Amino acid sequence: MQPIDLRSDTVSKPTQAMREAMARAEVGDDCYADDPTINELERRVAQLLGKPAALFVPSGTMANQLAVATHTRPGDAIACAPEAHVLVHEDAAPARLSGVQTMPIGDRRGFSAAQLLQRLREESTGWPRVGLVWLENTLGLAGGVVWKLDELQAISELARAHGRPVHLDGARLWNAHVATGRPMPALASVADSVSVCISKGLGCPVGSLLCGEQEFVSRARASRHAFGGAMRQAGVLAAAGLHALEHHIERLRDDHRRARELSDALADLRCWRAIEPETNIALFELPAGTDAETLCAPLREAGVLCYPNKYDEIRLVVHLGIDDDALASAIARIRGVLA
The missing domain is CATH 3.40.640.10 (Type I PLP-dependent aspartate aminotransferase-like (Major domain))
Structure with a gap:
């Protein structure tokens, strides 16, 4: 994978x-x-x-x-x-x-x-x-x-x-x-x-x-x-x-669009609160005091590499290496672990 x-x-x-x-x-x-x-x-x-x-x-x-x-x-x-x-x-x-x-x-x-x-x-x-x-x-x-x-x-x-x-x-x-x-x-x-x-x-x-x-x-x-x-x-x-x-400057619009799509596709998950992205970074806020690594670790095992943004917050960053197919796969894998 x-x-x-x-x-x-x-x-x-x-x-x-x-x-x-x-x-x-x-x-x-x-x-x-x-x-x-x-x-x-x-x-x-x-x-x-x-x-x-x-x-x-x-x-x-x-x-x-x-x-x-x-x-x-x-x-x-x-x-x-x-x-x-x-x-x-x-x-x-x-x-x-x-x-x-x-x-x-x-x-x-x-x-x-x-x-x-x-x-x-x-x-x-x-x-x-x-x-x-x-x-x-x-x-x-x-x-x-x-x-x-x-x-x-x-x-x-x-x-x-x-x-x-x-x-x-x-x-x-x-x-x-x-x-x-x-x-x-x-x-x-x-x-x-x-x-x-x-x-x-x-x-x-x-x-x-x-x-x-x-x-x-x-x-x-x-x-x-x-x-x-x-x-x-x-x-x-x-x-x-x-x-x-x-x-590569104007193509940043694609990163911003994909970050919004990623956030929207995961906003219904009950384990976090999605914060609408303004640019290329999607943030997900966990209940206060929840160790974000407890979610990041299984996501990495499922092939979605991510780390906590803060102790109780996860960030997912879209970039030049993420196309629409990769985005769809990431959404499916994340939902498979957390839904």
Whole structure:
């Protein structure tokens, strides 16, 4: 039985056309900034986001941590949502690498400008200075929820009025763009720096990009070397990104449609409550205190690969490797185990 992998959109594999593009890639030494394919990918992504410059890095976590290191100083705090990737899934890297702590505000669907203002006011009573305001779009742990642009703009205006830089973790910003129809430059305009991932919905094997002003990116490039992220003939990886930009953005609509179909087909199961997807992640909430692994384990045995999103929550993620036939098989297997 062929497994159907719904663990994450990071599990997708390069298409044959992407592999052929990678094989044809012209390469150089990126440490000397003379890999033409990487240079072109950086130029294209910066242009797509409306930013002056971009830096290609191995992972989204590295892109985010370079943003932390470049924007902040030791002792600062990062104001972020309680389930932000930078807080939950980056192994306390802001503290370990930059001497910066994450301080959550709001809830899993983000925070408001008013909540940020309240946090900034607490600095007058001795709370750590907010050195960086952190946004995320889409909100991954919340199930790929799109953070509304008007809310982000209000937060951004407040942060800038108080002289605080803003970073946007846009690992799935492509999904927000497709789901809302908002142009990428508009979505990126709320932040001084933006990270975007090409190894999730876009289906590349490796890579993210950090975008911002030229001076910011130059400083981040130096830190990339210090963090061990400098690469040499990595144009073969950048070629995958260039292919994805041409062929894999608009197809995200299919992922979103299939996620809704998956959620709808399983919503009647009494073991959980289905949360309607906004993008490519279907969430299922179990009764409070129920260990989600007790459901995930038999599903994996039945050939549907999945893991808990939280202790009492399961996520099923649709991606480039899931077509309509795979979706139908996944639904049948899940119902066979849980119905």
